[in-house]
Amino acid sequence: AQKVTQAQTEISVVEKEDVTLDCVYETRDTTYYLFWYKQPPSGELVFLIRRNSFDEQNEISGRYSWNFQKSTSSFNFTITASQVVDSAVYFCALSEAATGTASKLTFGTGTRLQVTL
């Protein structure tokens, strides 16, 4: 069975601080996908990144970066120089990649990030 754990329920930082959101996952599959989504107060889940299990290269997109470590089953997300607009709930999710079956996303419980001035 798949499981995603986001141990940090809530994080508060002051603007311009760096912040890392942790994600640990469990799966028996060798092929799977990992995702991060942002959920602002409006409710819509905003896609941030998708990474497959064979690609452990870290990725950077502007102020966002992701660190995928298969050895520790972790897929952590770092925001550099945080801004107030980054305030939201962030979800890590896992999808097994069996061809032809439903791409069910298993979500963690989310980390609420509050960035203040």
Place this chain on the structure above:
Amino acid sequence: ETGVTQSPTHLIKTRGQQVTLRCSSQSGHNTVSWYQQALGQGPQFIFQYYREEENGRGNFPPRFSGLQFPNYSSELNVNALELDDSALYLCASSPRVNTEAFFGQGTRLTVV
């Protein structure tokens, strides 16, 4: 802007009633999934439709059912509503199975 729209945005129903939630996916996205998100929790997978056929189901009872139409719209139907069905219901569309899913803004259902 994900191109996925859901209606209505809010809904209040009485226990025992039936409800239909609607989703309009992006053109060309033949996979649609529905999720239930209780307050303070992550979304839970209800089911997925691929080319108008159910293509996988989460741990939800049969009173949760769905339909997908050729025009990229879909419906989630819930019969015999219970108080615990109160949640945000999210629709997500994908161009193919196992690609990134694009979510709508959700329908917040309150059962009283």
